[in-house]
Amino acid sequence: MIDWNRMWQEARRRKTWQRKTSEDWNKRAAGFARRHKNSVYVKEFLNRLPLSAGMSVLDMGCGPGTLTIPLAPKVREITAVDFSPGMLEILTAKAAEGNLNNITTRQGAWEDDWQALGLGRYDLIIASRSLAVDDLKGALDKLRRAARGWVFIGDRVGSGPFDPAMFAAIGRPFHPGPDYIYTINILYQMGIHARLDFIDLPPAHSYKTREEAISSWAWMFHDLTATENDKLNRHLSERLTKNNHGHWCLRDEVCPSWALISWRQTTHQHD
Structure with a gap:
């Protein structure tokens, strides 16, 4: 039988991009929150969840x-986990504001x-674009054990957010x-x-400034040299155009999409 978890680990070792550390995400937090607040992905993901007012939810990552x-x-309550x-x-500031x-x-x-984190069992678990782990089977097993209802995973398709x-x-x-x-x-x-569906994203990105556009793509690269940074700036300058609202737009060469994987965990499926 094919060991898909081992194949996952081998494929991760070959990947170009590096897993972001907690400090990396701390630096990206504000910009990430701003860019993804009203994204098509978020709206589509939320629209497909089987919600009810009495639900307990875990948002992992x-x-x-x-x-x-x-x-x-x-919903009734949400436990939000991130490293x-x-x-x-x-998140805490937004919750207080709202x-x-x-x-x-x-x-x-x-x-x-x-268990040490104080996590229990939940009616709905979501893990959106957060499964960049070495032991994927172990992570999925944790989701399975913590679920007493639906699990929804947003997973990468092909190159995902990378261009x-x-x-x-x-x-x-x-x-x-x-990928998925x-x-x-x-x-x-x-x-x-599991059920498999896809969320297709629009091919164009919009930014208020040229600098915002460049910084929003520079995150893909680890330790850019001055020469590489110049090349990236030139490449983006060639692809960026201004729209009627004065915003800078960049069109993807390939229309990006994300996989939406879901299943309903039943009692007899638990060990």
Whole structure:
């Protein structure tokens, strides 16, 4: 039998991009929150959740509350977990601003002991674009054990948020690493027949300033040299155009999409 978890680990070792540390995400927290607040992905993800007012929810890898904040008024309680204190600070500030008192935050990671974090069982678990882990099977098993209802995962398709053309422009090779197909196959080997859907995103990005556009793409690269930075600036300058509202727009060469993986955990599926 194919060991999909081992294949996932091998594919991750070949990938070009590096996993972001907690400090990396602290630096990106404010910009990330601003860019994703009203994204098509967020709206589509939320629209597909089977919500009810009495639900308890776990948002694993919650970031700055991109999904937590709009979900909070629709459910009984949410536990939001992230390993970046900077992200959790923004989430907490947003919750206070919106007078949302049903959100509990926990600083923690997939690899941590969830019981030690105070995590229990939940009616709905969401893990949106947060499964950048070495032991994918272990992470999925934690979701399974913590679920007493639905689990929804937002997972990468192909190159995901990365733009291969930008790697080519600065002269770096690009290996995207594993995507959703590994997740689906590991779940299958765990006895979970998950549903698979896709969220297609618009091909254009809009930015208020040229500088914002450049910084929003520079995050893809680790340790840019001065020469590489110049090449990236030239490449983006060639692709950026101004719209009628005075905003800078960049059109993707390939229309990006995300996989939406879901299943309903039943009592007999637990060990």
